[in-house]
Amino acid sequence: GAGVSQSPRYKVAKRGQDVALRCDPISGHVSLFWYQQALGQGPEFLTYFQNEAQLDKSGLPSDRFFAERPEGSVSTLKIQRTQQEDSAVYLCASSLRDLAVADTQYFGPGTRLTVL
Amino acid sequence: KQEVTQIPAALSVPEGENLVLNCSFTDSAIYNLQWFRQDPGKGLTSLLLIQSSQREQTSGRLNASLDKSSGRSTLYIAASQPGDSATYLCAGGSGTYKYIFGTGTRLKVLA
Numbered sequence: 001g002a003g004v005s006q007s008p009r010y011k012v013a014k015r016g017q018d019v020a021l022r023c024d025p026i027s028g029h030v031s032l033f034w035y036q037q038a039l040g041q042g043p044e045f046l047t048y049f050q051n052e053a054q055l056d057k058s059g060l061p062s063d064r065f066f067a068e069r070p071e072g073s074v075s076t077l078k079i080q081r082t083q084q085e086d087s088a089v090y091l092c093a094s095s096l097r098d099l100a101v102a103d104t105q106y107f108g109p110g111t112r113l114t115v116l
Numbered sequence: 117k118q119e120v121t122q123i124p125a126a127l128s129v130p131e132g133e134n135l136v137l138n139c140s141f142t143d144s145a146i147y148n149l150q151w152f153r154q155d156p157g158k159g160l161t162s163l164l165l166i167q168s169s170q171r172e173q174t175s176g177r178l179n180a181s182l183d184k185s186s187g188r189s190t191l192y193i194a195a196s197q198p199g200d201s202a203t204y205l206c207a208g209g210s211g212t213y214k215y216i217f218g219t220g221t222r223l224k225v226l227a
Binding site for chain 1: 213
């Protein structure tokens with residue numbers, strides 16, 4: 001089935017490098033979310049897109065984090081000048097509708113980022 | 117700041133038992149609530165979504181309830197099976213999309 005896919009699945013970066021993480025949501029899904037999950041913790045909200053519009057970026061931990069969804073489908077989360085504390089699993093989720101009502105979120109498998 | 121506590125943190129039971137997983141929020145102003153399962157190395161799978169106007173949801177052997185007055189939710193799993201082994205996460209939303217997650221209950225069902 002055509003679920004949410006993410007690439008790469010694993011990424012190792014040296015401290016200071018820039019990384020780009022890709023998310024392919026379910027086709028036709030309006031809403032897209034990024035989460036950060038540290039080891040042994042629940043996911044934490046990073047940002048939300050409705051189509052191509054980034055409506056909420058309140059969870060981005062610093063200005064080194066940047067996300068985009070230019071055509072309202074594929075999204076990229078970019079982290080500049082990576083730090084060790086950025087090591088985590090980055091999860092992408094999509095849902096069919098906009099946010100007039102709460103909707104089931106479908107998650108991808110995540111990208112595990114390790115910063116050395 | 118909203119915090120979510122899940123009890124127990126880990127649980128190991130023989131196959132066939134009925135289980136209760138608990139989730140509580142420091143701020144009871146929860147608009148909606150989702151329960152997810154997470155398998156090792158994988159993303160989250162939504163199990164049940166309780167909308168703002170609802171108090172419980174059922175799907176197969178799963179039943180989730182939400183008591184908004186106390187900020188507590190319960191996930192009931194009937195007749196547990198080894199395939200139910202996973203980490204179960206609850207997530208509460210103060211609006212329609214921004215969820216605060218608990219740290220999960222790691223469940224192991226023994227054959």
